[in-house]
Amino acid sequence: MLKIIPLGGLGEIGLNMMVIEYDDVIFIIDAGLMFPEEYMLGIDIVIPAMDYIRENRDKVQAIIITHAHEDHIGALPYLLREIRLPVYGTAFTLGIVRNKLIEFDLNKYIDLNLVNPGETLSIDPFEIEFIRVSHSTVEGVGLAIKTPEGVVVHTGDFRINHDSDKMKNTDISSFARFGEEGVLALMSDSTNVEVEGYTMSEQEVAKNLEDLITVAKGRVIVALFASNVFRIQQLVDIAIRNNRKVVFHGRSMEQIVAVATQLGHIHYPPNTILNIKQISRHKDDEVLIITTGSQGEPMSALVRMASGMHKHINIKKGDNVILSSKYIPGNEKAIANIINKLYRRGADVVYSKIAKIHTSGHAHQEELKLMLNLTKPKYFIPIHGEYRHLVVHARLAEGLGLPRENVIVAEDGKIIAFDKDGGRITGSVHTGRILVDGKGIGDVGRSVLKERRELSEGGLVVVTMIIDEETGVVLYGPELISKGFVFDSATGYLVDDAQCVILEIVEEIEAGFESRVELIRKKLKKALKQYFAFTINRRPLIVPIIIEV
């Protein structure tokens, strides 16, 4: 029996990870992270719970990475730290993975194995063909997985692009070939299923960027995702045609450009590239800076430039700043703030809301229909999306004629099984989201997050008191200290009154009563809560520290 078990990515954007299992053989597709949701205060990243892999570690043969984005590779070090597996991917993907493993001190222990698009990897009883797909980074692949039950196609993250350079295009012929031969099930990227029509082409984006850069008089600074390698090359070409030198700036930009240059994705004649320190030796209209920070990330190069905190570049009147990127949900305010800052410094700012200078790496509705009609699957499983994306994608497939019972809307942890009785959900395995905070993995749970939320909204008040155990007399305190609350000259009376409230409670409870301190603590918390709610309508966390001596 063939089992497909998503551990992440079906029920959220990001966290992509999937188990493919037949009898006693398992391989994994992707191990991605998710950036924390707003309520996950203080959390750095989120990774999928991998209990199922741990419990079946003897069966697991390999992990295949479809492309080099964090939502597909970010959890990899956490997996490989526990279970040393061979990793399979394309050259660029492996280059980025290698850097990540070096960061985690894991590179010595892991085999990275190159598979080119068009080539087939054998993990008995599976044969897995890598199929080139176009996406917002280079060398992405989808997978055609030959299994004893039939061929399963996994699109990876994809769009359909029509460039004269076929290396930039999704290999629709291969998808069509498998469609002709018969596909048991298609798993397809649902990220943009809510968007009508087709993705705008990268050529149009490049043309619009060139129009802007050609007429620019001052410096040009373009911010985009470092992994958007094809677009970076377009920018290099545009710079050369406009007699501008190029600066690659920002840590991840420099890292990724290094890998991409080594593999020939980025190329240029000698004397094209400047170091950022050399920039002052050139006229403003001879420079094009390619940088990170398009999402308004607090410490990114662009934010530092816009805040006057950058060592080499401060934004000034005449600068042309282009944000060639999307608005990732949750980042809207940060991006708006950086644009406002840039304008205030006198820069001309162009961003994707007011110009067509970005296109998505994820297929829109018409491309998703094309994928369905190319592969002609018997079963369809929407992947990569929140629940609503999966449902909308399912409806789209049904609209093309797939019978509803052959469309499987599954979420993380579901076991999707295929055998002679067809495909269906047969059960589920444990999965979930593991919160990574600093070096702690999974030690921050609901209760800690709840405390952080309470603290963030109301701050806290610590009440310290020393009580004589025998007489019950208060020897010290009650002393009140607050953080993130408010005690100042204007509210000083609050402290005095709160102290009275506390002392009344202490007096009320007889000395010698066995669990007196416990009772004081409880009553004090309740009374102060009520007191602050009534007087200033706030709800600080109350931490009573009562010591009996």
Added chain:
Amino acid sequence: MLKIIPLGGLGEIGLNMMVIEYDDVIFIIDAGLMFPEEYMLGIDIVIPAMDYIRENRDKVQAIIITHAHEDHIGALPYLLREIRLPVYGTAFTLGIVRNKLIEFDLNKYIDLNLVNPGETLSIDPFEIEFIRVSHSTVEGVGLAIKTPEGVVVHTGDFRINHDSDKMKNTDISSFARFGEEGVLALMSDSTNVEVEGYTMSEQEVAKNLEDLITVAKGRVIVALFASNVFRIQQLVDIAIRNNRKVVFHGRSMEQIVAVATQLGHIHYPPNTILNIKQISRHKDDEVLIITTGSQGEPMSALVRMASGMHKHINIKKGDNVILSSKYIPGNEKAIANIINKLYRRGADVVYSKIAKIHTSGHAHQEELKLMLNLTKPKYFIPIHGEYRHLVVHARLAEGLGLPRENVIVAEDGKIIAFDKDGGRITGSVHTGRILVDGKGIGDVGRSVLKERRELSEGGLVVVTMIIDEETGVVLYGPELISKGFVFDSATGYLVDDAQCVILEIVEEIEAGFESRVELIRKKLKKALKQYFAFTINRRPLIVPIIIEV
């Protein structure tokens, strides 16, 4: 000399408030709130700093409200609590203001004065004509302010709509009339200046809603802003045509519908409206529920329905939920979550990303150009927007031929003066954003917010210790208590080790040293910070409570 002084709304979306001054006469336009930005942890609302009004309270004659949205009336009670001013507005606006004043116990003290669109209000030396504008609530107005220096036009929040019912349309003839007579300065709504083309018409929205509701088989639940009165009436009409009874649900929905019904904006034949308790007596396809919660607000009716926490309505398979609303920036995740929840419960969900069932109340680029060309102002001042909106709107006006020196991009607090030497910024007054947290107004500042942020990201650790003043011996503790941090079985060793770190510090410092406790406190904070950063890479706030006895 005529002075125009924005106190809010020029530099942010919301917070709209403006002073119009000539010699010793001032009147105010709007007094709006802003909802807190993400970093303003625990803050309820934000209002403009009103120092300038306070300092000139003898000059201030009146406040005019352009329409009934919170970003134009939300700060009104805070102003009127300090300064009792007559309020001028249209009937619906005053109805909503009245409810607000009742909430704040102010209604007895304030005169509310009706001015209908087309009528003129005299505040010597000003004559202010109210001009009907179309917006996402009813009875919005723009203002034509006749001043000794010339006519200043303030659009309020507007769009251009072309309905057969002229009550729903912006009175473009009046704007044109002032344009013909000569307009000194136009102040126009910049909210949607980034969006090309025209706003979709409300008729098209109504048609699309009717298409959805006509084919719906189960219950229909439409969530939208309660203030969107015209659309609510459209929904009532659609319900009647489809033999459905209407339930108005949610506190603000019921309140606003009551005001709108009294004024004739909402009307229906007898037996159209159901109480929510009667709903079970009707078949599913005989009911249309109009409710709040379109932004995924945590305690709103829709969220409770989707979470199974509602007393009368729980979402079930066959329900049709329509979110006829925009995504307010910052609410994207909450809205996405509610849609996912609704789908999980088996409802059909339609929202503005996948269907044309919402249109904005703010003019798009072509409508903004129309306003500029109708009023033909000598000077142009973009209002209502973040800095980037104001800049983009300024460029738009320049693109229509306005000389750059006649386009004034001002921010909150700037004094825009007009006299025989023309219009220009002559200085600035104090303004700012006042944070309201519970009953506290302006007592939460940067330092409290910073503490809240630190607490939210890393939690805190309280260290309690009692030390003998003379011998320097530790009598109690060090005891560690954490909130929003993490101490559990897995990390118990952290407590032990941290205690050792603390005791070492205490031993290091000689007893009898005068500021010993202060020094211990300082060193302890630093050492624990380093210790937690090194061991688990986290940064809790450290609160040392050291008591000498």
